[in-house]
Amino acid sequence: MIGTRLKLARASAGMSLRELAERMGNIVSAQAIGKYERNEDMPGSRALMALASALGVSESYLLSDEELTLEGVDFRKKRSAKEEATIEAQTLQLLERYLAIEDLLGLKSVEWEQPRSAPYPVYDMRDAEDAARSVREEWGLGHDPVPKLAELLEERGVKVLSIDLDDIDGLAARVMRKGRDAARVIVVRKNIWAERKRFTLAHELGHMVMLPAAGVDEERAAHRFAGAFLMPADVVRAEVGAQRSAISIGELVALKQRFGVSVQAIAFRCHDLGIIGKNAFSELFKEFTKRGWRKEPFAEPACIEASYEEPKRFERLCYRALAEGVIGESRAAEMLGITLKALDQRLAEAM
Incomplete structure:
Protein backbone atom coordinates (compact mmCIF):
# COMPACT_ATOMS: atom_id res chain seq x y z
CA MET A 1 0.00 0.00 0.00
CA GLU A 66 10.10 -2.20 1.07
CA GLU A 67 9.80 -1.54 4.80
CA LEU A 68 12.51 0.30 6.71
CA THR A 69 12.25 1.75 10.20
CA LEU A 70 14.72 3.63 12.38
CA GLU A 71 15.43 2.51 15.93
CA GLY A 72 17.63 3.94 18.62
CA VAL A 73 17.58 7.49 17.25
CA ASP A 74 18.49 9.93 20.00
CA PHE A 75 17.99 13.60 19.17
CA ARG A 76 20.25 15.09 21.78
CA LYS A 77 18.84 18.58 21.23
CA LYS A 78 15.18 19.27 21.79
CA ARG A 79 13.27 19.78 18.53
CA SER A 80 9.74 19.59 17.25
CA ALA A 81 8.09 16.33 16.21
CA LYS A 82 7.92 17.68 12.65
CA GLU A 83 11.67 18.36 12.57
CA GLU A 84 12.43 14.88 13.90
CA ALA A 85 10.09 13.29 11.37
CA THR A 86 11.73 15.21 8.52
CA ILE A 87 15.25 14.12 9.52
CA GLU A 88 14.19 10.49 9.98
CA ALA A 89 12.37 10.48 6.63
CA GLN A 90 15.39 11.95 4.80
CA THR A 91 17.61 9.32 6.41
CA LEU A 92 15.33 6.44 5.42
CA GLN A 93 14.94 7.67 1.85
CA LEU A 94 18.70 7.96 1.33
CA LEU A 95 19.36 4.63 2.99
CA GLU A 96 16.76 2.90 0.86
CA ARG A 97 18.50 4.11 -2.29
CA TYR A 98 21.80 2.88 -0.86
CA LEU A 99 20.41 -0.61 -0.16
CA ALA A 100 18.62 -0.67 -3.52
CA ILE A 101 21.80 -0.01 -5.49
CA GLU A 102 23.57 -2.79 -3.60
CA ASP A 103 20.73 -5.15 -4.54
CA LEU A 104 20.78 -4.06 -8.20
CA LEU A 105 24.50 -4.81 -8.38
CA GLY A 106 24.00 -8.15 -6.67
CA LEU A 107 26.23 -7.10 -3.79
CA LYS A 108 25.88 -8.52 -0.33
CA SER A 109 25.20 -5.54 1.87
CA VAL A 110 28.28 -4.97 4.01
CA GLU A 111 27.33 -5.97 7.52
CA TRP A 112 28.24 -3.90 10.55
CA GLU A 113 31.57 -5.17 11.85
CA GLN A 114 30.94 -4.57 15.51
CA PRO A 115 34.17 -4.70 17.54
CA ARG A 116 34.36 -8.06 19.34
CA SER A 117 34.14 -6.68 22.88
CA ALA A 118 31.44 -4.08 22.20
CA PRO A 119 29.31 -2.73 23.69
CA TYR A 120 31.81 -1.42 26.22
CA PRO A 121 30.40 -0.60 29.67
CA VAL A 122 31.27 2.96 30.69
CA TYR A 123 31.25 4.02 34.34
CA ASP A 124 33.57 7.01 34.00
CA MET A 125 35.60 8.86 31.38
CA ARG A 126 38.54 6.46 31.68
CA ASP A 127 36.26 3.71 30.39
CA ALA A 128 35.44 5.83 27.32
CA GLU A 129 39.18 6.23 26.76
CA ASP A 130 39.65 2.44 27.04
CA ALA A 131 36.73 1.83 24.65
CA ALA A 132 38.39 3.94 21.94
CA ARG A 133 41.67 2.08 22.44
CA SER A 134 39.88 -1.27 22.20
CA VAL A 135 38.10 -0.35 18.95
CA ARG A 136 41.42 0.65 17.41
CA GLU A 137 43.00 -2.62 18.51
CA GLU A 138 40.12 -4.84 17.37
CA TRP A 139 39.94 -3.10 13.99
CA GLY A 140 43.73 -3.31 13.58
CA LEU A 141 44.24 0.44 13.23
CA GLY A 142 47.45 0.69 15.20
CA HIS A 143 48.37 4.14 16.52
CA ASP A 144 48.48 6.13 13.29
CA PRO A 145 45.92 8.89 12.61
CA VAL A 146 42.87 7.70 10.65
CA PRO A 147 43.11 9.40 7.22
CA LYS A 148 39.49 9.19 6.02
CA LEU A 149 37.10 8.21 8.77
CA ALA A 150 33.92 8.11 6.64
CA GLU A 151 35.53 5.56 4.31
CA LEU A 152 36.81 3.49 7.25
CA LEU A 153 33.33 3.32 8.77
CA GLU A 154 31.80 2.29 5.46
CA GLU A 155 34.41 -0.44 5.08
CA ARG A 156 33.30 -1.68 8.51
CA GLY A 157 29.66 -1.85 7.41
CA VAL A 158 28.32 1.48 8.68
CA LYS A 159 26.24 3.35 6.13
CA VAL A 160 27.37 6.98 6.32
CA LEU A 161 24.90 9.54 5.00
CA SER A 162 25.54 13.24 4.51
CA ILE A 163 22.42 15.40 4.85
CA ASP A 164 21.74 19.14 5.01
CA LEU A 165 20.87 19.57 8.68
CA ASP A 166 20.27 22.87 10.40
CA ASP A 167 21.42 22.66 14.00
CA ILE A 168 22.60 19.12 14.70
CA ASP A 169 25.96 17.73 13.65
CA GLY A 170 25.03 14.06 13.45
CA LEU A 171 23.16 11.05 14.77
CA ALA A 172 23.50 7.27 14.83
CA ALA A 173 20.70 4.72 14.49
CA ARG A 174 19.77 1.14 13.68
CA VAL A 175 17.71 0.56 10.55
CA MET A 176 15.37 -2.41 10.75
CA ARG A 177 14.81 -4.20 7.43
CA LYS A 178 12.15 -6.74 6.61
CA GLY A 179 13.74 -10.19 6.46
CA ARG A 180 17.28 -8.86 7.00
CA ASP A 181 19.66 -7.97 9.79
CA ALA A 182 19.55 -4.41 11.06
CA ALA A 183 21.78 -1.94 9.23
CA ARG A 184 23.81 0.63 11.14
CA VAL A 185 23.77 4.20 9.93
CA ILE A 186 25.51 7.43 10.90
CA VAL A 187 24.07 10.66 9.57
CA VAL A 188 26.41 13.63 9.49
CA ARG A 189 25.66 17.25 8.73
CA LYS A 190 26.77 18.06 5.21
CA ASN A 191 27.46 21.76 5.62
CA ILE A 192 29.98 21.69 8.46
CA TRP A 193 33.75 22.02 8.25
CA ALA A 194 35.66 18.79 7.67
CA GLU A 195 37.51 18.81 11.01
CA ARG A 196 34.23 18.94 12.89
CA LYS A 197 32.71 16.31 10.59
CA ARG A 198 35.54 13.91 11.47
CA PHE A 199 35.01 14.52 15.16
CA THR A 200 31.24 14.03 14.75
CA LEU A 201 31.75 10.69 12.98
CA ALA A 202 34.00 9.48 15.81
CA HIS A 203 31.53 10.84 18.38
CA GLU A 204 28.63 8.90 16.83
CA LEU A 205 30.79 5.76 16.64
CA GLY A 206 31.28 6.18 20.37
CA HIS A 207 27.52 6.18 20.90
CA MET A 208 27.29 2.98 18.84
CA VAL A 209 29.89 0.98 20.77
CA MET A 210 29.56 2.22 24.35
CA LEU A 211 27.03 1.33 27.04
CA PRO A 212 27.10 4.15 29.61
CA ALA A 213 25.98 3.28 33.13
CA ALA A 214 23.22 5.21 34.86
CA GLY A 215 24.40 8.69 35.79
CA VAL A 216 27.15 8.85 33.17
CA ASP A 217 26.99 11.88 30.86
CA GLU A 218 26.62 10.15 27.47
CA GLU A 219 27.60 13.19 25.45
CA ARG A 220 30.72 13.79 27.48
CA ALA A 221 31.64 10.11 27.20
CA ALA A 222 31.16 10.19 23.41
CA HIS A 223 33.33 13.32 23.21
CA ARG A 224 36.06 11.61 25.22
CA PHE A 225 35.78 8.54 22.99
CA ALA A 226 36.09 10.68 19.84
CA GLY A 227 39.18 12.48 21.13
CA ALA A 228 40.83 9.20 22.14
CA PHE A 229 39.92 7.48 18.86
CA LEU A 230 41.27 10.27 16.66
CA MET A 231 44.22 11.18 18.91
CA PRO A 232 45.55 8.12 20.79
CA ALA A 233 46.96 9.09 24.17
CA ASP A 234 50.40 7.52 23.63
CA VAL A 235 50.85 9.32 20.32
CA VAL A 236 49.77 12.69 21.71
CA ARG A 237 52.13 12.37 24.68
CA ALA A 238 54.98 11.34 22.37
CA GLU A 239 54.33 14.42 20.20
CA VAL A 240 53.61 16.96 22.93
CA GLY A 241 55.12 15.61 26.14
CA ALA A 242 53.62 14.33 29.37
CA GLN A 243 53.19 17.76 30.95
CA ARG A 244 53.41 21.29 29.61
CA SER A 245 52.88 24.73 31.09
CA ALA A 246 51.83 26.12 27.69
CA ILE A 247 51.42 25.15 24.02
CA SER A 248 51.83 27.59 21.16
CA ILE A 249 49.30 28.15 18.39
CA GLY A 250 51.91 27.14 15.83
CA GLU A 251 52.40 23.78 17.56
CA LEU A 252 48.66 23.19 17.67
CA VAL A 253 48.36 23.91 13.94
CA ALA A 254 51.14 21.40 13.22
CA LEU A 255 49.32 18.80 15.34
CA LYS A 256 46.11 19.60 13.49
CA GLN A 257 47.79 18.69 10.22
CA ARG A 258 48.87 15.38 11.74
CA PHE A 259 45.58 14.32 13.34
CA GLY A 260 43.04 16.02 11.07
CA VAL A 261 41.08 17.66 13.89
CA SER A 262 40.58 21.26 14.96
CA VAL A 263 43.07 23.07 17.20
CA GLN A 264 40.25 23.34 19.73
CA ALA A 265 39.82 19.56 19.80
CA ILE A 266 43.58 19.15 20.31
CA ALA A 267 43.50 21.63 23.20
CA PHE A 268 40.64 19.68 24.80
CA ARG A 269 42.57 16.44 24.30
CA CYS A 270 45.69 17.84 25.95
CA HIS A 271 43.60 19.03 28.87
CA ASP A 272 41.79 15.67 29.19
CA LEU A 273 45.15 13.88 29.32
CA GLY A 274 46.52 16.25 31.96
CA ILE A 275 49.21 17.55 29.62
CA ILE A 276 48.10 21.15 30.20
CA GLY A 277 46.33 22.51 33.23
CA LYS A 278 43.20 24.60 33.61
CA ASN A 279 44.97 27.97 33.29
CA ALA A 280 46.83 27.09 30.08
CA PHE A 281 43.64 25.61 28.66
CA SER A 282 41.69 28.76 29.50
CA GLU A 283 44.34 31.00 27.93
CA LEU A 284 44.23 28.99 24.71
CA PHE A 285 40.48 29.37 24.40
CA LYS A 286 40.70 33.09 25.04
CA GLU A 287 43.08 33.24 22.09
CA PHE A 288 40.78 31.07 19.95
CA THR A 289 37.89 33.43 20.71
CA LYS A 290 40.03 36.49 19.95
CA ARG A 291 40.94 35.03 16.54
CA GLY A 292 37.32 34.21 15.73
CA TRP A 293 37.87 30.46 15.56
CA ARG A 294 35.06 29.51 17.92
CA LYS A 295 32.20 30.56 15.66
CA GLU A 296 31.34 30.12 12.02
CA PRO A 297 33.05 30.00 9.60
CA PHE A 298 35.60 28.51 12.11
CA ALA A 299 38.42 30.00 10.06
CA GLU A 300 41.33 28.16 11.63
CA PRO A 301 44.56 27.90 9.62
CA ALA A 302 45.37 24.71 7.68
CA CYS A 303 41.72 23.79 7.21
CA ILE A 304 40.97 20.43 5.61
CA GLU A 305 39.24 20.45 2.23
CA ALA A 306 35.46 20.45 2.76
CA SER A 307 34.89 17.30 0.69
CA TYR A 308 37.56 15.29 2.53
CA GLU A 309 35.13 13.46 4.81
CA GLU A 310 32.18 13.20 2.42
CA PRO A 311 31.01 9.55 2.19
CA LYS A 312 31.59 8.34 -1.38
CA ARG A 313 30.69 4.62 -1.51
CA PHE A 314 27.04 5.11 -2.50
CA GLU A 315 27.99 7.52 -5.28
CA ARG A 316 30.64 5.10 -6.57
CA LEU A 317 28.09 2.26 -6.63
CA CYS A 318 25.68 4.41 -8.64
CA TYR A 319 28.34 5.16 -11.25
CA ARG A 320 29.26 1.48 -11.37
CA ALA A 321 25.63 0.46 -11.92
CA LEU A 322 25.36 3.03 -14.70
CA ALA A 323 28.59 1.88 -16.36
CA GLU A 324 27.49 -1.78 -16.22
CA GLY A 325 24.11 -0.96 -17.74
CA VAL A 326 22.22 -2.04 -14.63
CA ILE A 327 20.48 1.34 -14.49
CA GLY A 328 20.01 4.17 -16.97
CA GLU A 329 20.95 7.82 -16.59
CA SER A 330 17.47 8.83 -15.37
CA ARG A 331 17.56 6.20 -12.62
CA ALA A 332 21.14 7.13 -11.69
CA ALA A 333 20.19 10.80 -11.39
CA GLU A 334 17.17 9.87 -9.26
CA MET A 335 19.34 7.71 -7.00
CA LEU A 336 21.88 10.50 -6.55
CA GLY A 337 19.19 13.12 -6.05
CA ILE A 338 20.46 15.33 -8.87
CA THR A 339 19.24 16.43 -12.31
CA LEU A 340 20.20 14.69 -15.53
CA LYS A 341 22.16 17.79 -16.50
CA ALA A 342 24.14 17.65 -13.26
CA LEU A 343 24.81 13.94 -13.80
CA ASP A 344 26.09 14.61 -17.33
CA GLN A 345 28.39 17.32 -15.95
CA ARG A 346 29.79 14.95 -13.32
CA LEU A 347 30.38 12.24 -15.89
CA ALA A 348 32.07 14.70 -18.25
CA GLU A 349 34.37 15.96 -15.48
CA ALA A 350 35.40 12.40 -14.68
CA MET A 351 36.50 11.69 -18.26
Whole structure:
Protein backbone atom coordinates (compact mmCIF):
# COMPACT_ATOMS: atom_id res chain seq x y z
CA MET A 1 0.00 0.00 0.00
CA ILE A 2 1.09 3.54 -0.74
CA GLY A 3 0.34 5.13 2.64
CA THR A 4 3.64 4.62 4.50
CA ARG A 5 5.78 5.65 1.52
CA LEU A 6 3.72 8.73 0.78
CA LYS A 7 3.80 9.91 4.37
CA LEU A 8 7.55 9.33 4.54
CA ALA A 9 8.20 11.27 1.33
CA ARG A 10 6.01 14.15 2.50
CA ALA A 11 7.82 14.26 5.87
CA SER A 12 11.18 14.27 4.07
CA ALA A 13 10.04 17.23 1.98
CA GLY A 14 8.80 19.00 5.12
CA MET A 15 5.35 19.68 3.62
CA SER A 16 1.92 19.66 5.20
CA LEU A 17 -0.99 17.96 3.46
CA ARG A 18 -2.25 21.35 2.29
CA GLU A 19 1.16 22.39 0.98
CA LEU A 20 1.50 19.14 -0.96
CA ALA A 21 -1.93 19.58 -2.50
CA GLU A 22 -0.98 23.12 -3.58
CA ARG A 23 2.35 21.89 -5.00
CA MET A 24 0.34 19.41 -7.10
CA GLY A 25 -1.82 22.21 -8.50
CA ASN A 26 -4.76 21.02 -6.37
CA ILE A 27 -5.36 18.05 -8.64
CA VAL A 28 -6.57 16.36 -5.48
CA SER A 29 -7.42 17.84 -2.09
CA ALA A 30 -5.43 17.68 1.14
CA GLN A 31 -8.18 15.45 2.51
CA ALA A 32 -7.71 13.02 -0.39
CA ILE A 33 -3.96 12.86 0.25
CA GLY A 34 -4.71 12.14 3.89
CA LYS A 35 -6.82 9.17 2.78
CA TYR A 36 -3.97 7.89 0.62
CA GLU A 37 -1.62 8.08 3.61
CA ARG A 38 -4.10 6.16 5.78
CA ASN A 39 -4.49 3.57 2.99
CA GLU A 40 -8.20 4.35 2.79
CA ASP A 41 -7.90 5.09 -0.93
CA MET A 42 -5.43 4.79 -3.81
CA PRO A 43 -4.49 7.64 -6.15
CA GLY A 44 -5.27 7.33 -9.86
CA SER A 45 -2.43 7.45 -12.38
CA ARG A 46 -2.66 11.24 -12.85
CA ALA A 47 -2.61 11.89 -9.09
CA LEU A 48 0.23 9.39 -8.60
CA MET A 49 2.35 11.15 -11.21
CA ALA A 50 1.62 14.52 -9.62
CA LEU A 51 2.46 13.23 -6.13
CA ALA A 52 5.77 11.80 -7.32
CA SER A 53 6.68 15.02 -9.16
CA ALA A 54 5.77 17.27 -6.22
CA LEU A 55 7.75 15.14 -3.77
CA GLY A 56 10.76 14.63 -6.03
CA VAL A 57 10.53 10.84 -5.98
CA SER A 58 9.63 8.20 -8.55
CA GLU A 59 6.24 6.55 -8.88
CA SER A 60 7.91 3.18 -8.30
CA TYR A 61 9.25 4.50 -4.98
CA LEU A 62 5.75 5.38 -3.80
CA LEU A 63 4.43 1.97 -4.85
CA SER A 64 7.30 -0.07 -3.36
CA ASP A 65 6.58 -2.42 -0.45
CA GLU A 66 10.10 -2.20 1.07
CA GLU A 67 9.80 -1.54 4.80
CA LEU A 68 12.51 0.30 6.71
CA THR A 69 12.25 1.75 10.20
CA LEU A 70 14.72 3.63 12.38
CA GLU A 71 15.43 2.51 15.93
CA GLY A 72 17.63 3.94 18.62
CA VAL A 73 17.58 7.49 17.25
CA ASP A 74 18.49 9.93 20.00
CA PHE A 75 17.99 13.60 19.17
CA ARG A 76 20.25 15.09 21.78
CA LYS A 77 18.84 18.58 21.23
CA LYS A 78 15.18 19.27 21.79
CA ARG A 79 13.27 19.78 18.53
CA SER A 80 9.74 19.59 17.25
CA ALA A 81 8.09 16.33 16.21
CA LYS A 82 7.92 17.68 12.65
CA GLU A 83 11.67 18.36 12.57
CA GLU A 84 12.43 14.88 13.90
CA ALA A 85 10.09 13.29 11.37
CA THR A 86 11.73 15.21 8.52
CA ILE A 87 15.25 14.12 9.52
CA GLU A 88 14.19 10.49 9.98
CA ALA A 89 12.37 10.48 6.63
CA GLN A 90 15.39 11.95 4.80
CA THR A 91 17.61 9.32 6.41
CA LEU A 92 15.33 6.44 5.42
CA GLN A 93 14.94 7.67 1.85
CA LEU A 94 18.70 7.96 1.33
CA LEU A 95 19.36 4.63 2.99
CA GLU A 96 16.76 2.90 0.86
CA ARG A 97 18.50 4.11 -2.29
CA TYR A 98 21.80 2.88 -0.86
CA LEU A 99 20.41 -0.61 -0.16
CA ALA A 100 18.62 -0.67 -3.52
CA ILE A 101 21.80 -0.01 -5.49
CA GLU A 102 23.57 -2.79 -3.60
CA ASP A 103 20.73 -5.15 -4.54
CA LEU A 104 20.78 -4.06 -8.20
CA LEU A 105 24.50 -4.81 -8.38
CA GLY A 106 24.00 -8.15 -6.67
CA LEU A 107 26.23 -7.10 -3.79
CA LYS A 108 25.88 -8.52 -0.33
CA SER A 109 25.20 -5.54 1.87
CA VAL A 110 28.28 -4.97 4.01
CA GLU A 111 27.33 -5.97 7.52
CA TRP A 112 28.24 -3.90 10.55
CA GLU A 113 31.57 -5.17 11.85
CA GLN A 114 30.94 -4.57 15.51
CA PRO A 115 34.17 -4.70 17.54
CA ARG A 116 34.36 -8.06 19.34
CA SER A 117 34.14 -6.68 22.88
CA ALA A 118 31.44 -4.08 22.20
CA PRO A 119 29.31 -2.73 23.69
CA TYR A 120 31.81 -1.42 26.22
CA PRO A 121 30.40 -0.60 29.67
CA VAL A 122 31.27 2.96 30.69
CA TYR A 123 31.25 4.02 34.34
CA ASP A 124 33.57 7.01 34.00
CA MET A 125 35.60 8.86 31.38
CA ARG A 126 38.54 6.46 31.68
CA ASP A 127 36.26 3.71 30.39
CA ALA A 128 35.44 5.83 27.32
CA GLU A 129 39.18 6.23 26.76
CA ASP A 130 39.65 2.44 27.04
CA ALA A 131 36.73 1.83 24.65
CA ALA A 132 38.39 3.94 21.94
CA ARG A 133 41.67 2.08 22.44
CA SER A 134 39.88 -1.27 22.20
CA VAL A 135 38.10 -0.35 18.95
CA ARG A 136 41.42 0.65 17.41
CA GLU A 137 43.00 -2.62 18.51
CA GLU A 138 40.12 -4.84 17.37
CA TRP A 139 39.94 -3.10 13.99
CA GLY A 140 43.73 -3.31 13.58
CA LEU A 141 44.24 0.44 13.23
CA GLY A 142 47.45 0.69 15.20
CA HIS A 143 48.37 4.14 16.52
CA ASP A 144 48.48 6.13 13.29
CA PRO A 145 45.92 8.89 12.61
CA VAL A 146 42.87 7.70 10.65
CA PRO A 147 43.11 9.40 7.22
CA LYS A 148 39.49 9.19 6.02
CA LEU A 149 37.10 8.21 8.77
CA ALA A 150 33.92 8.11 6.64
CA GLU A 151 35.53 5.56 4.31
CA LEU A 152 36.81 3.49 7.25
CA LEU A 153 33.33 3.32 8.77
CA GLU A 154 31.80 2.29 5.46
CA GLU A 155 34.41 -0.44 5.08
CA ARG A 156 33.30 -1.68 8.51
CA GLY A 157 29.66 -1.85 7.41
CA VAL A 158 28.32 1.48 8.68
CA LYS A 159 26.24 3.35 6.13
CA VAL A 160 27.37 6.98 6.32
CA LEU A 161 24.90 9.54 5.00
CA SER A 162 25.54 13.24 4.51
CA ILE A 163 22.42 15.40 4.85
CA ASP A 164 21.74 19.14 5.01
CA LEU A 165 20.87 19.57 8.68
CA ASP A 166 20.27 22.87 10.40
CA ASP A 167 21.42 22.66 14.00
CA ILE A 168 22.60 19.12 14.70
CA ASP A 169 25.96 17.73 13.65
CA GLY A 170 25.03 14.06 13.45
CA LEU A 171 23.16 11.05 14.77
CA ALA A 172 23.50 7.27 14.83
CA ALA A 173 20.70 4.72 14.49
CA ARG A 174 19.77 1.14 13.68
CA VAL A 175 17.71 0.56 10.55
CA MET A 176 15.37 -2.41 10.75
CA ARG A 177 14.81 -4.20 7.43
CA LYS A 178 12.15 -6.74 6.61
CA GLY A 179 13.74 -10.19 6.46
CA ARG A 180 17.28 -8.86 7.00
CA ASP A 181 19.66 -7.97 9.79
CA ALA A 182 19.55 -4.41 11.06
CA ALA A 183 21.78 -1.94 9.23
CA ARG A 184 23.81 0.63 11.14
CA VAL A 185 23.77 4.20 9.93
CA ILE A 186 25.51 7.43 10.90
CA VAL A 187 24.07 10.66 9.57
CA VAL A 188 26.41 13.63 9.49
CA ARG A 189 25.66 17.25 8.73
CA LYS A 190 26.77 18.06 5.21
CA ASN A 191 27.46 21.76 5.62
CA ILE A 192 29.98 21.69 8.46
CA TRP A 193 33.75 22.02 8.25
CA ALA A 194 35.66 18.79 7.67
CA GLU A 195 37.51 18.81 11.01
CA ARG A 196 34.23 18.94 12.89
CA LYS A 197 32.71 16.31 10.59
CA ARG A 198 35.54 13.91 11.47
CA PHE A 199 35.01 14.52 15.16
CA THR A 200 31.24 14.03 14.75
CA LEU A 201 31.75 10.69 12.98
CA ALA A 202 34.00 9.48 15.81
CA HIS A 203 31.53 10.84 18.38
CA GLU A 204 28.63 8.90 16.83
CA LEU A 205 30.79 5.76 16.64
CA GLY A 206 31.28 6.18 20.37
CA HIS A 207 27.52 6.18 20.90
CA MET A 208 27.29 2.98 18.84
CA VAL A 209 29.89 0.98 20.77
CA MET A 210 29.56 2.22 24.35
CA LEU A 211 27.03 1.33 27.04
CA PRO A 212 27.10 4.15 29.61
CA ALA A 213 25.98 3.28 33.13
CA ALA A 214 23.22 5.21 34.86
CA GLY A 215 24.40 8.69 35.79
CA VAL A 216 27.15 8.85 33.17
CA ASP A 217 26.99 11.88 30.86
CA GLU A 218 26.62 10.15 27.47
CA GLU A 219 27.60 13.19 25.45
CA ARG A 220 30.72 13.79 27.48
CA ALA A 221 31.64 10.11 27.20
CA ALA A 222 31.16 10.19 23.41
CA HIS A 223 33.33 13.32 23.21
CA ARG A 224 36.06 11.61 25.22
CA PHE A 225 35.78 8.54 22.99
CA ALA A 226 36.09 10.68 19.84
CA GLY A 227 39.18 12.48 21.13
CA ALA A 228 40.83 9.20 22.14
CA PHE A 229 39.92 7.48 18.86
CA LEU A 230 41.27 10.27 16.66
CA MET A 231 44.22 11.18 18.91
CA PRO A 232 45.55 8.12 20.79
CA ALA A 233 46.96 9.09 24.17
CA ASP A 234 50.40 7.52 23.63
CA VAL A 235 50.85 9.32 20.32
CA VAL A 236 49.77 12.69 21.71
CA ARG A 237 52.13 12.37 24.68
CA ALA A 238 54.98 11.34 22.37
CA GLU A 239 54.33 14.42 20.20
CA VAL A 240 53.61 16.96 22.93
CA GLY A 241 55.12 15.61 26.14
CA ALA A 242 53.62 14.33 29.37
CA GLN A 243 53.19 17.76 30.95
CA ARG A 244 53.41 21.29 29.61
CA SER A 245 52.88 24.73 31.09
CA ALA A 246 51.83 26.12 27.69
CA ILE A 247 51.42 25.15 24.02
CA SER A 248 51.83 27.59 21.16
CA ILE A 249 49.30 28.15 18.39
CA GLY A 250 51.91 27.14 15.83
CA GLU A 251 52.40 23.78 17.56
CA LEU A 252 48.66 23.19 17.67
CA VAL A 253 48.36 23.91 13.94
CA ALA A 254 51.14 21.40 13.22
CA LEU A 255 49.32 18.80 15.34
CA LYS A 256 46.11 19.60 13.49
CA GLN A 257 47.79 18.69 10.22
CA ARG A 258 48.87 15.38 11.74
CA PHE A 259 45.58 14.32 13.34
CA GLY A 260 43.04 16.02 11.07
CA VAL A 261 41.08 17.66 13.89
CA SER A 262 40.58 21.26 14.96
CA VAL A 263 43.07 23.07 17.20
CA GLN A 264 40.25 23.34 19.73
CA ALA A 265 39.82 19.56 19.80
CA ILE A 266 43.58 19.15 20.31
CA ALA A 267 43.50 21.63 23.20
CA PHE A 268 40.64 19.68 24.80
CA ARG A 269 42.57 16.44 24.30
CA CYS A 270 45.69 17.84 25.95
CA HIS A 271 43.60 19.03 28.87
CA ASP A 272 41.79 15.67 29.19
CA LEU A 273 45.15 13.88 29.32
CA GLY A 274 46.52 16.25 31.96
CA ILE A 275 49.21 17.55 29.62
CA ILE A 276 48.10 21.15 30.20
CA GLY A 277 46.33 22.51 33.23
CA LYS A 278 43.20 24.60 33.61
CA ASN A 279 44.97 27.97 33.29
CA ALA A 280 46.83 27.09 30.08
CA PHE A 281 43.64 25.61 28.66
CA SER A 282 41.69 28.76 29.50
CA GLU A 283 44.34 31.00 27.93
CA LEU A 284 44.23 28.99 24.71
CA PHE A 285 40.48 29.37 24.40
CA LYS A 286 40.70 33.09 25.04
CA GLU A 287 43.08 33.24 22.09
CA PHE A 288 40.78 31.07 19.95
CA THR A 289 37.89 33.43 20.71
CA LYS A 290 40.03 36.49 19.95
CA ARG A 291 40.94 35.03 16.54
CA GLY A 292 37.32 34.21 15.73
CA TRP A 293 37.87 30.46 15.56
CA ARG A 294 35.06 29.51 17.92
CA LYS A 295 32.20 30.56 15.66
CA GLU A 296 31.34 30.12 12.02
CA PRO A 297 33.05 30.00 9.60
CA PHE A 298 35.60 28.51 12.11
CA ALA A 299 38.42 30.00 10.06
CA GLU A 300 41.33 28.16 11.63
CA PRO A 301 44.56 27.90 9.62
CA ALA A 302 45.37 24.71 7.68
CA CYS A 303 41.72 23.79 7.21
CA ILE A 304 40.97 20.43 5.61
CA GLU A 305 39.24 20.45 2.23
CA ALA A 306 35.46 20.45 2.76
CA SER A 307 34.89 17.30 0.69
CA TYR A 308 37.56 15.29 2.53
CA GLU A 309 35.13 13.46 4.81
CA GLU A 310 32.18 13.20 2.42
CA PRO A 311 31.01 9.55 2.19
CA LYS A 312 31.59 8.34 -1.38
CA ARG A 313 30.69 4.62 -1.51
CA PHE A 314 27.04 5.11 -2.50
CA GLU A 315 27.99 7.52 -5.28
CA ARG A 316 30.64 5.10 -6.57
CA LEU A 317 28.09 2.26 -6.63
CA CYS A 318 25.68 4.41 -8.64
CA TYR A 319 28.34 5.16 -11.25
CA ARG A 320 29.26 1.48 -11.37
CA ALA A 321 25.63 0.46 -11.92
CA LEU A 322 25.36 3.03 -14.70
CA ALA A 323 28.59 1.88 -16.36
CA GLU A 324 27.49 -1.78 -16.22
CA GLY A 325 24.11 -0.96 -17.74
CA VAL A 326 22.22 -2.04 -14.63
CA ILE A 327 20.48 1.34 -14.49
CA GLY A 328 20.01 4.17 -16.97
CA GLU A 329 20.95 7.82 -16.59
CA SER A 330 17.47 8.83 -15.37
CA ARG A 331 17.56 6.20 -12.62
CA ALA A 332 21.14 7.13 -11.69
CA ALA A 333 20.19 10.80 -11.39
CA GLU A 334 17.17 9.87 -9.26
CA MET A 335 19.34 7.71 -7.00
CA LEU A 336 21.88 10.50 -6.55
CA GLY A 337 19.19 13.12 -6.05
CA ILE A 338 20.46 15.33 -8.87
CA THR A 339 19.24 16.43 -12.31
CA LEU A 340 20.20 14.69 -15.53
CA LYS A 341 22.16 17.79 -16.50
CA ALA A 342 24.14 17.65 -13.26
CA LEU A 343 24.81 13.94 -13.80
CA ASP A 344 26.09 14.61 -17.33
CA GLN A 345 28.39 17.32 -15.95
CA ARG A 346 29.79 14.95 -13.32
CA LEU A 347 30.38 12.24 -15.89
CA ALA A 348 32.07 14.70 -18.25
CA GLU A 349 34.37 15.96 -15.48
CA ALA A 350 35.40 12.40 -14.68
CA MET A 351 36.50 11.69 -18.26
